[in-house]
Amino acid sequence: MLNALAAGTLVAIACGIVGTFMVLKGLAFLGDALSHGVLPGVAVAILWGIPGIVGAAVGSLLMIAGIGVVTKKTKLSADTAIGLLFVGMLALGVVIVSRSQSFSGDLVKVLFGQFLGISTIDLVIQGAATILLALMAFVFQRPFLLLCFSEEQTQVSGYSAKFYHFLLLLMIAVSVIVAFQTVGTLLVFGMLIAPAASSSFISRRLGSMMVLASGFGFIAVYAGLLLSYHFNLSAGASVVLVAVGIFFVIFLFSQKLKPRRIHATRCN
Amino acid sequence: MPQDAISFKNGAIGYEGQSVISDLNLTLAEGSSLALVGGNGSGKSTFLKTIAGLLPIISGDVRVLEDKPGKQTLRIAYHGQFHPHSFLLPLRSIDVVRMARFPHRGLLGRFTTEDEMIVRESLEIMGAWDFASEPINSLSGGQRQRVFLAHTLARKADLLLLDEPTAGLDVPGISLYEQLICKFKKEGKTILVATHSIKEASQCDKVLLLASRVIAFGTPSQVLTRETLLETFGLVAQLNEENLLFVDPHHHG
Numbered sequence: 001m002l003n004a005l006a007a008g009t010l011v012a013i014a015c016g017i018v019g020t021f022m023v024l025k026g027l028a029f030l031g032d033a034l035s036h037g038v039l040p041g042v043a044v045a046i047l048w049g050i051p052g053i054v055g056a057a058v059g060s061l062l063m064i065a066g067i068g069v070v071t072k073k074t075k076l077s078a079d080t081a082i083g084l085l086f087v088g089m090l091a092l093g094v095v096i097v098s099r100s101q102s103f104s105g106d107l108v109k110v111l112f113g114q115f116l117g118i119s120t121i122d123l124v125i126q127g128a129a130t131i132l133l134a135l136m137a138f139v140f141q142r143p144f145l146l147l148c149f150s151e152e153q154t155q156v157s158g159y160s161a162k163f164y165h166f167l168l169l170l171m172i173a174v175s176v177i178v179a180f181q182t183v184g185t186l187l188v189f190g191m192l193i194a195p196a197a198s199s200s201f202i203s204r205r206l207g208s209m210m211v212l213a214s215g216f217g218f219i220a221v222y223a224g225l226l227l228s229y230h231f232n233l234s235a236g237a238s239v240v241l242v243a244v245g246i247f248f249v250i251f252l253f254s255q256k257l258k259p260r261r262i263h264a265t266r267c268n
Numbered sequence: 269m270p271q272d273a274i275s276f277k278n279g280a281i282g283y284e285g286q287s288v289i290s291d292l293n294l295t296l297a298e299g300s301s302l303a304l305v306g307g308n309g310s311g312k313s314t315f316l317k318t319i320a321g322l323l324p325i326i327s328g329d330v331r332v333l334e335d336k337p338g339k340q341t342l343r344i345a346y347h348g349q350f351h352p353h354s355f356l357l358p359l360r361s362i363d364v365v366r367m368a369r370f371p372h373r374g375l376l377g378r379f380t381t382e383d384e385m386i387v388r389e390s391l392e393i394m395g396a397w398d399f400a401s402e403p404i405n406s407l408s409g410g411q412r413q414r415v416f417l418a419h420t421l422a423r424k425a426d427l428l429l430l431d432e433p434t435a436g437l438d439v440p441g442i443s444l445y446e447q448l449i450c451k452f453k454k455e456g457k458t459i460l461v462a463t464h465s466i467k468e469a470s471q472c473d474k475v476l477l478l479a480s481r482v483i484a485f486g487t488p489s490q491v492l493t494r495e496t497l498l499e500t501f502g503l504v505a506q507l508n509e510e511n512l513l514f515v516d517p518h519h520h521g
Binding site: 024026139140142143145146148149150152153155156157158200201203204205206 | 317320321322338341342344345346348356357358359360363364367370371373375376401403419
């Protein structure tokens with residue numbers, strides 16, 4: 001249980017940092033696709049008896065490369081390219097899994113995580129990855145902020161928009177890889193987006209947004225684990241459910257507090 | 269003899285290897301102003317983006333501040349037509365303007381008192397200080413445009429590339445913008461502005477008329493004639509003479 005709480009805290013911090021950039025840059029859909037794209041990687045890893053984390057890493061790298069190629073080489077919108085890769089990878093994962101009869105138990109673990117089965121080695125890897133993500137976010141916060149504001153301004157300021165976009169994708173991939181063991185590939189997206197979106201209602205500055213998002217993530221982990229323990233529920237799903245619950249509570253409160261808030265219309 | 273801020277020799281510019289305008293041959297001296305006039309899709313934005321280093325040159329020789337486009341990052345400010353995503357940021361307006369100082373401070377350099385003063389001054393000049401702590405996604409279109417102009421101002425650049433900067437501004441906003449341009453001109457900055465306002469164009473040193481090719485390049489009185497405007501827009505003859513946006517320089521002597 002202590003391992004679960006520690007792992008959950010690390011996931012909350014990693015997802016709080018990376019999720020904030022995702023929300024600001026509008027990369028939610030891409031993050032969702034990336035988190036599902038790791039499935040075939042993990043499935044192959046389990047099939048071959050190598051650590052799932054390695055498969056997840058390869059899967060997400062392939063996914064990033066695939067999105068890059070498809071969006072660059074075709075006139076299709078990124079949405080379409082990402083959507084296609086997303087279902088393609090998910091289907092591939094299921095196909096690989098369905099080849100093996102003894103796989104069904106493992107599949108549930110991959111999809112929904114195994115919060116209570118986290119080993120100390122997993123914890124060390126997650127800790128190292130979280131520190132790496134925090135360092136990257138700190139060092140590159142300026143180009144990342146510019147990127148969230150405008151790709152053109154990033155470029156004009158002397159930073160390569162393409163490079164930092166790729167770096168951001170890589171950071172999303174790392175946090176997905178870190179988090180999938182605890183909350184699973186289906187639910188990791190909730191940990192990335194819900195706390196960061198919640199904090200974007202309250203905070204107006206990057207640093208405080210990240211701290212707040214990590215805080216919300218931690219509350220979700222703690223409350224979710226308690227709920228799952230007392231009512232015998234799936235741990236990963238309980239945690240994500242609390243995170244999404246927090247989002248809606250804060251959303252409703254922020255609407256009440258700021259009745260005159262003008263919402264931007266999205267126009268293309 | 270002032271140096272050339274920009275120079276094109278047999279330049280061809282465009283997107284993804286496809287040229288939008290070719291045979292560009294022109295120079296603009298440092299400290300002067302150039303208006304880009306033309307309809308939608310005429311190549312105004314392509315021209316500005318190429319100079320900003322956002323689009324690669326297709327062929328020919330293009331020099332910007334005696335360097336390749338996009339190299340003199342600290343001396344160039346580019347005010348593009350904004351990506352819709354910028355509007356959704358929940359960040360404070362002042363933080364958007366502070367981003368203009370990032371290239372001057374590098375990845376981890378601390379902001380100086382001078383930076384903070386420049387940020388505040390820029391917001392004040394654009395009449396945006398009152399909503400400096402408001403999140404950008406809660407502002408109106410005109411207010412956002414003021415914040416973005418403050419951002420452009422805060423870069424303290426020598427060469428300003430402005431792509432339809434008055435889009436969405438209200439009357440007081442346009443007046444602030446006009447004062448801003450006067451200030452830039454007095455400070456000896458080079459200004460390139462894509463505009464739909466013939467009045468604004470007539471106040472620049474040079475005008476470039478575009479319609480996917482160069483229609484005319486020269487001083488406003490040489491270039492802004494009924495014939496060239498007709499060639500550029502195809503519709504000018506039908507415009508009301510009293511339309512403020514279309515002041516015919518011939519009637520001004």
